[in-house]
Amino acid sequence: MNEFLTAMVGLVLVLLALGLVRVLRGPGDADRMMAAQLIGTCGIAALLLIGVIGGTSAAIDVALVLALLATFAAAAFAECARRATQPETLPETERP
């Protein structure tokens, strides 16, 4: 069984590497954020598989933290994009 799961880790890692191509090519920031999200999910899947293969529950803990913070970068990105398009919401900051 472990041989099969290890092969699956390999496949997921190859897919993760393919997802990186989209991060490199873009073209937009939104595409890059999306690719980062897919890479995150692939990484989580790889961690879960590794955790089960090795019987290490610490890998599952790491996956849990990654899953919890998976939204964090994207939320910051969306917030900054919103802020950048609506500068009038910052009355005091642009004062010289």
Added chain:
Amino acid sequence: MTIVPALDLFVAGIVLIVAVWTVAARDTMSAVVGFVAYGLLLALVWVRLGAPDVALTEAAIGSGLAGALLIGAATRLRAGEPSVSTERLGGAGRVLAMTLSAVVAAAVAVVLLSLPDPAPSLASEAAANAGVTSLGNPVTNVLMAFRAMDTMLEKVVLLLALLGVWSMARDHAWGGRPRSCRRADPEGPLVLLARVLPPVGVVLGISVLWVSADHPGGAFQGATILAAMWLLVLMAGLGDVPAAGGRRLRLVLVAGPAVFLTVGLGGLALGAAFLSYPPAWAKPVILVIEFAMVLTVATTLGLLVAGPPERSAER
């Protein structure tokens, strides 16, 4: 089973490619996304190297908090980016930069190659004395007991970093709040996330701290998760950052180092040395320090990402 080393090599190769690309990318935002992916891959590498404590830190800091911080910075820098990217270094400057880089690379290579083999290590002594604190996790043992001085000073360094960020404030905003996040659409996804995720995150953050006595985890990792949850609430505009001049905030900020220092001085007065814990009470004392530290570190990290004050305290 030759597939496992092959996979490890594969991951190492991807890490290298992403690292080079992150440095070489022209566009700041692409470099930031590359850095987030890099943090995630590093977490994977640390798990494979059998260092889950480090992997947890990397997962929380590298692909979470640092990503948000850098995205904020990239958005701010974007306005000035076209003018910067058209600037070119002159011939002499290029030669100088290349020489400097080559010297640094050569120095690092020389140092690495001249390391003694096997490298000096205190690991065996740390493992041999693991019983004295009744903690099961050797990493927590080292951080909180054997090298407690370093850990305490790290927290002071974090505070100094926050002071550095605060000192970027303009005069009229000194002691005030960072720039506001406009309240997001109350029906929107960000607000939903900021309402649903923090309860889960707070439980996970505290549990990462709590299990660190015997399992991978720790105060810093837990604090990073808590800080991320706080920042999420701030980003959605559901709360406001406390004013930097507020007394309560400042008390929280010094609580961790203060408790640590008190325990250290108590060790000096009652026990053998600075930061020596009474053997029977080692575990509870360490837990008290860790809980005070979590509060301080989470607040400090949150404020570091939130940035320097830009609104005066009256508003």
Added chain:
Amino acid sequence: MSVVLDLITIAAVSAGVVFFLAGTVGLLRFPDTLTRLHALTKADNLGLGLVVLGLLPQVGSLRDGLKMICVWLLVLLAGATVSQLVAQAARRDGPGSDGAAP
């Protein structure tokens, strides 16, 4: 019994990886941002869900199993919100976004 469980694992994990493959291919091959976003959520929701489902019979303890289900639920939440947030951002600064901002 363990043969049946192993078969479930092999079937579910393979299916999950197929969905990951579909998501990745979509992310690489689809022509524009919003269609790529559509491909992404398949990998998040179904791919990881099936992998978790397949791994459940193999975990050593109940705690690890529960943690895995939590991972999947968190990724579901993340996938749903992130695709909304990214779509809003893409619509705002993508081509043909005139007046499309909410």
